[in-house]
Amino acid sequence: MEHGATTLREIYSQPEVWRNCLHTLDKLELEPLVGDKDPRSHEWIFVGCGTSYYLAQAAAATFTILAGVPAHAVPASEILIFPKLVVPVEHAAIFPVLISRSGHTSEVLQVAELLSQRGVEFLAVTCDGNELVGLATRALKLPVTEESTVMTSSFTSMLIALQYIAARFARQDGFVDALHTLPAALGALLPIYGPRVEQFAQQSFDDVAFLAQGALYPIASETALKIMESSSSYAQFFHTLEFRHGPKSIVSKRVLVGALLSETGYAEESAVLLEMKDLGGRTLAIANQLSPEVRRSADLAIELALPVPELARLVVYLIWGQLLGSHLGLRKGLNPDSPRHLSRVVTLAGRAI
Ligand code: F1P
Numbered sequence: 001m002e003h004g005a006t007t008l009r010e011i012y013s014q015p016e017v018w019r020n021c022l023h024t025l026d027k028l029e030l031e032p033l034v035g036d037k038d039p040r041s042h043e044w045i046f047v048g049c050g051t052s053y054y055l056a057q058a059a060a061a062t063f064t065i066l067a068g069v070p071a072h073a074v075p076a077s078e079i080l081i082f083p084k085l086v087v088p089v090e091h092a093a094i095f096p097v098l099i100s101r102s103g104h105t106s107e108v109l110q111v112a113e114l115l116s117q118r119g120v121e122f123l124a125v126t127c128d129g130n131e132l133v134g135l136a137t138r139a140l141k142l143p144v145t146e147e148s149t150v151m152t153s154s155f156t157s158m159l160i161a162l163q164y165i166a167a168r169f170a171r172q173d174g175f176v177d178a179l180h181t182l183p184a185a186l187g188a189l190l191p192i193y194g195p196r197v198e199q200f201a202q203q204s205f206d207d208v209a210f211l212a213q214g215a216l217y218p219i220a221s222e223t224a225l226k227i228m229e230s231s232s233s234y235a236q237f238f239h240t241l242e243f244r245h246g247p248k249s250i251v252s253k254r255v256l257v258g259a260l261l262s263e264t265g266y267a268e269e270s271a272v273l274l275e276m277k278d279l280g281g282r283t284l285a286i287a288n289q290l291s292p293e294v295r296r297s298a299d300l301a302i303e304l305a306l307p308v309p310e311l312a313r314l315v316v317y318l319i320w321g322q323l324l325g326s327h328l329g330l331r332k333g334l335n336p337d338s339p340r341h342l343s344r345v346v347t348l349a350g351r352a353i
Contacts, residue, residue: 003335004326007148007230011322012194015187017153018160018315020143022180025164033138034123037095039067039169045086046073046162048099049107049346051151051225056099057218058314059162065215065311066163066170073218076107079114096122097162101146101154103132106348112136125161127154148337149344150229152322155222156315163312178308185306186316193302197320200300201327205256205282208235210321211243212260213269219314220260223321230325230336240269243276251281260317261287261294263310270294284324286317 037044044063046056056073063071072086076098079086087094096115100108103126112135115122124136127144142161146154160179167175208227212220217239224235238247240259251257259273270291277283277297285298288306295301302320306313326336334340 001337004230004330004337007150007152007326007336008323010146010148011152011319011326012190014153014156014319015183015190017144017157018186019183021157021160022164022183024143025161028140030165030168033140034095034165034169037123039063039069039071039095039166042093042095044071044095044097046071046097046099047076047079047108047111048073049076049105051155051222052099052101052105052108052158054218054222054225055155055159055162056097057221058159058215059097059099059166061215061218062159062163062311062314063166063169066166066172066175068170076105076111079111080107083114094120096120097125098122098132098136099125099158099162100132101127101144101151101158102345103128103130104345104347106346108132109135125158127158149339149342150226150325150336152226156318159315163314175309175312178312181306181308182312182316185304185308186319189304189316190319193320194323196300196302197323198327200284201324201331203282204254204331205233205328206252206254207250208233208256208258209243209247209250210235210237210258210260211240211269211272212237212262213240213265214262215311215314216260216262216317219317219321220258222318223258223260223324226321226325227328228325229339229342230334231329231332232334232340233328233332240265240272243272248276248279251276251279253280253282255281256284257281258284258321259286261285263288266291273298284320286320288313 048056060071060073124139210220224237227235257276286302329336
């Protein structure tokens with residue numbers, strides 16, 4: 001099979017995958033899953049590894065904004081190595097949400113076992129299920145079958161599901177309606193910007209940095225991870241305005257600076273991207289609505305034009321980084337379907353981490 005064919009097919013399949021997931025969620029009885037764990041009385045802690053950790057961060061940001069109470073995200077390894085840093089107060093009312101496409105990742109399973117031993121109920125959110133579902137008293141298994149080593153549609157589907165649950169808790173049916181518009185919206189954007197991302201990836205970069213603020217920050221993190229995984233290139237991620245505080249010293253004509261521009265912080269964030277262009281960088285801008293100066297200045301400008309709340313756009317911002325990673329890998333003669341050094345699941349044979 002052609003290099004990268006599986007991963008690219010799955011990236012382009014996301015409108016249909018999202019449609020199926022939302023259909024499943026509409027029929028789902030949420031009460032037994034989470035009904036007694038209102039985020040206003042329980043601290044929700046989202047847990048994952050790798051891509052699923054960035055998913056956890058995006059889910060925590062969603063709950064914090066929609067439910068109006070602090071939710072957190074941690075890598076599974078932090079709970080195992082520094083439990084008191086994660087849950088300093090003994091017997092605190094916490095509700096962990098363990099996120100794992102495979103349900104087979106050793107660190108996540110070890111956290112599940114630890115929670116079970118301590119009688120702490122948690123929600124498992126997964127695609128493949130595997131052992132994690134067996135260890136959980138509450139599980140949400142999404143109808144997503146993903147063959148690629150790297151996570152694409154599984155990330156966006158599980159994030160949509162968690163945003164759906166947050167919106168239900170917050171009694172924001174309008175947000176749920178907004179999520180339902182995303183499959184068609186992405187279906188319309190892919191034919192426009194997919195080819196442009198492929199074309200943009202026909203150049204090489206010595207360094208890549210993706211920038212974002214707020215709930216888009218984990219999406220920038222995942223964008224950088226997709227580029228690292230799918231093209232074995234080094235990519236970093238920063239809060240947008242943080243980039244001025246030192247990291248901008250890497251900027252040159254061989255460096256790509258990408259910015260996922262929020263609506264809330266557009267003026268401040270776009271100023272950084274324009275400055276990096278003036279410093280000689282190559283720039284990529286993704287925004288819901290582009291200003292004329294950013295549209296003129298960016299080497300690639302992607303405008304989403306989604307008439308939905310800002311938080312409901314998160315998954316659509318990520319698609320272009322998924323495609324960029326795969327196309328950069330293909331240009332380097334690599335096979336994104338079988339990324340160097342990577343496996344579909346990280347299992348630690350026998351030993352505690
Ligand atoms: C987590 C993960 C992925 C990564 C790679 C290895 O998997 O670290 O984030 O891209 O596929 O596994 P999971 O726990 O979500 O199955």
